[in-house]
Each structure stands twice: as C-alpha cells, then as structure tokens.
Amino acid sequence: MKTATADTEFVITRLFKAPLSRVWEHWTSAERMSQWFGPKGVTTTVKTLDLRPGGIMHARMDQPGGGxxxxxxAYREVVEPSRLVWEHSFADEQANIVQSPFGGSWPLRILSTVTFAEEGAETRMRLVWTPLDASEDERRAFAEMLDSMTEGWGGTFDKLDEALAAG
Incomplete structure (x- = not known):
C-alpha cells in the first residue's frame, strides 16, 4: 500500500518523436490541444487558452456515452519552449473551480509542471503533479491514484504521439 505524505508527487516522462518546436505548439495552441488532450476515448474542446502567467486554459471534455x-x-509560468507551470483543477462551464466529478476526496488544485528538452530530433517531456493546499484525506486519495494517473496520462500522451505524427 502506498502512503501519502505532504510531498507526494506524480511524475511521468515521455520521449516524443518530434522536434521541440512542434511539441511546444501542441501544448500551447487551443486547436492543437483539442486534438489530443484528455484520456483515450474523450473528445476535448479547448474554449479558452490565454497562455501567460495569470491566464487560463479552459476545456470541455466529452466522454463516450455522454458524460x-x-x-x-491557471498558468503560473510560461517559459517558451522549455517549461509550463499551472494549477490544474476541475471546473464548471464558467471556469469556476469545482470538486472532482468522480466523488470522494481529491485535491481542488494540483500544481503541474511540464518541462521539455530537445534530444536530437526528439523531445523529452516530464510532467510533475503535486497537490496544492490539500488535506490529509486529499493527499491520501492522490497517492492512491498514482497508478491510475500513469494510465490516464499514458493514454493522453499516446494521443499526443498520434497528433504529432499527423503533423
């Protein structure tokens, strides 16, 4: 059993077969993010992408079966083309932060840091998630979901691979 501590974090790294400039574009363009962001089977529509510290990305994620x-x-840092930092949250249609739609304890905000590094013709990306201002129950729930997050982000990055290959 995994135990939660105040410094529990989720880390996933991926090597994409695309140049850094193209990977960066897929993370920073509303049109490109709509092509790949979200777990497999989910269709995402980015409604707002204001890429600057203090700006937001707000997106609707439609699940198979109608959910x-x-x-x-909420962007904190934008360092082109090497680093994005934001507070990641579930939201409502007006971009207000809301509780997880899945029920149970889950942090309202997760600090997300993505770094990009060129490796020849490829790009290594590293994503780190850390709960922000989370209660003990929320940190525990986060720690218990590490395997699920690996699966979810892995599927999301499979979709990014496909989008990058398509051009």
Whole structure:
C-alpha cells in the first residue's frame, strides 16, 4: 500500500518523436490541444487558452456515452519552449473551480509542471503533479491514484504521439 505524505508527487516522462518546436505548439495552441488532450476515448474542446502567467486554459471534455466534465489550467509560468507551470483543477462551464466529478476526496488544485528538452530530433517531456493546499484525506486519495494517473496520462500522451505524427 502506498502512503501519502505532504510531498507526494506524480511524475511521468515521455520521449516524443518530434522536434521541440512542434511539441511546444501542441501544448500551447487551443486547436492543437483539442486534438489530443484528455484520456483515450474523450473528445476535448479547448474554449479558452490565454497562455501567460495569470491566464487560463479552459476545456470541455466529452466522454463516450455522454458524460461531460470541464478542466481549468491557471498558468503560473510560461517559459517558451522549455517549461509550463499551472494549477490544474476541475471546473464548471464558467471556469469556476469545482470538486472532482468522480466523488470522494481529491485535491481542488494540483500544481503541474511540464518541462521539455530537445534530444536530437526528439523531445523529452516530464510532467510533475503535486497537490496544492490539500488535506490529509486529499493527499491520501492522490497517492492512491498514482497508478491510475500513469494510465490516464499514458493514454493522453499516446494521443499526443498520434497528433504529432499527423503533423
């Protein structure tokens, strides 16, 4: 059993077969993010992408079978083309932060840091998630979901691989 501590974090790294400039574009363009962001089977529509510290990304995620949820990034840092930092939250249609649609304890905000590094013709990306201002129960729930997050982000990055290959 995994135990939660105040410094529990989720880390996933991926090597994409695309140049850094193209990977960066897929993370920073509303049109490109709509092509790949979200777990497999989910269709995402980015409604707002204001890429600057203090700006937001707000997107609707439509699930197979008709379920819908919203996500919000509140950007803290944008360092082109090497680093993005944002507060990741579930949201409502007006971009207000809301509790997880899945029920149970889950942090309202997760600090997300993505770094990009060129490796020849490829790009290594590293994503780190850390709960922000989370209660003990929320940190525990986060720690218990590490395997699920690996699966979810892995599927999301499979979709990014496909989008990058398509051009």
């Amino acid at each position: 819908r949820m919203w996500v919000k990034f």
